[in-house]
Amino acid sequence: MNYIDGKAIGSHEVYLNKLGSATLNATYKVTYVSQSSNSATVMVNGELLDLKVGTIIYEGQLISTNSSHVEIISSMNQLYRLGTESEFCIENTAEGMLPVVFGKVYRKFLRGVPEFISGGKYRTSCWNGMEETAILNLDECKDEYYSFENAVNIYEYDEAGRQFQIAHMEPFTKMILSFDESSKMRQRYKVSSVLKMTNREIDWIYNVFVKPINWR
Numbered sequence: 200m201n202y203i204d205g206k207a208i209g210s211h212e213v214y215l216n217k218l219g220s221a222t223l224n225a226t227y228k229v230t231y232v233s234q235s236s237n238s239a240t241v242m243v244n245g246e247l248l249d250l251k252v253g254t255i256i257y258e259g260q261l262i263s264t265n266s267s268h269v270e271i272i273s274s275m276n277q278l279y280r281l282g283t284e285s286e287f288c289i290e291n292t293a294e295g296m297l298p299v300v301f302g303k304v305y306r307k308f309l310r311g312v313p314e315f316i317s318g319g320k321y322r323t324s325c326w327n328g329m330e331e332t333a334i335l336n337l338d339e340c341k342d343e344y345y346s347f348e349n350a351v352n353i354y355e356y357d358e359a360g361r362q363f364q365i366a367h368m369e370p371f372t373k374m375i376l377s378f379d380e381s382s383k384m385r386q387r388y389k390v391s392s393v394l395k396m397t398n399r400e401i402d403w404i405y406n407v408f409v410k411p412i413n414w415r
Contacts, residue, residue, distance in 0.1 A: 225277070227289065227298065229254040229262075231270035231414050235283075239267040258296060262287040270414050271298075272309070277319070280305040280408050292320055293356045300334075305408035307331035307347075324376050324388065325355040325365060333408050337375070344374045345396065345404050357384040371396045 232239050232250055239250040242261040250262060250269065262269060264285045271279040271287060277298075281287055285302025292299065298319035300306070306319065308329060320326050321334050324342040333345040344353065346368040353366040353376065365388045368374055375391040396404070406413065 224296070225273045225275045227256040227271050227273045227279075229256065229269065230272050231268070233268040235266040237266040239264045239269050256287070256289060258289045258291070260288065264302070268414065276309040278305075278307050278309050279319075280414060282407070286322075293360065294320070294326070301336060303333075303335050305333045323380075324378050325353055327351050327353050333404055340377055340379065341391070342376050342378075344368060344376060346370055346372050355384055355388070366390050366393070368393065369395075371401060373400065 229250060229252055232252055240247050240263050241250045241254065241256070242248075242263070250267075256262065256271065262271075262281070264281045264283055266283050268283065269281045269285075269287070271281070273279075279287060279298065279300065281300070282303030285300070285304060287298055287300050289296060290299045299322050300319060301322040304321065308331075321342065323336065324334075327334075327344065328351060330349045330351045331347040332351055333347075335343045335345075337343055344351070348370055350370055351368040352364060353368070353374075354362055354364045356362055363385060366374060366376065372393055373396050374393045377389045377391050378387050380387065
């Protein structure tokens with residue numbers, strides 16, 4: 200599922216019957232954009248603009264990182280770090296008006312997690328609660344998940360709007376999740392592998408997404 204020109208925004212949950220839109224209950228501000236030859240952009244009402252630090256992002260505005268790295272922090276203390284060739288868009292979802300992300304994505308809450316706040320959705324392969332995670336898109340039908348200090352539950356919603364669990368990840372594990380978008384929701388996902396992360400992998404994932412020096 201490719202957004203590119205913005206026409207497909209919101210289509211990842213087309214199977215759900217949504218009457219109207221939810222209300223955006225937080226603001227999302229761009230706090231870092233790395234310098235690159237093909238810098239990050241944001242599409243607003245069909246117009247492609249350069250993405251700048253301090254930009255406030257609203258519903259339906261598609262951020263494409265291109266060859267930049269981008270950091271976004273919400274007024275609810277949600278941190279999103281996007282690697283190259285990644286996307287961020289606030290959409291009307293099954294859990295409210297929330298970010299839908301894709302590509303190379305790291306997400307965590309900077310402080311205590313409010314019980315009523317969701318962390319958003321990874322576009323191709325579902326929800327993962329409010330715990331700290333990193334997700335990489337491997338190809339058109341596989342995503343790789345990384346957990347950190349806490350366990351992570353991976354879940355989705357079926358055509359009737361009922362939540363169902365896909366997988367559970369213990370701390371410091373990595374998981375490959377395969378998906379077939381032509382299948383019904385409860386048959387769509389398959390866990391290909393779940394492995395404990397090696398010390399080298401833990402060092403790598405922290406260096407890429409967590410170390411502040413790499414995001415300043």
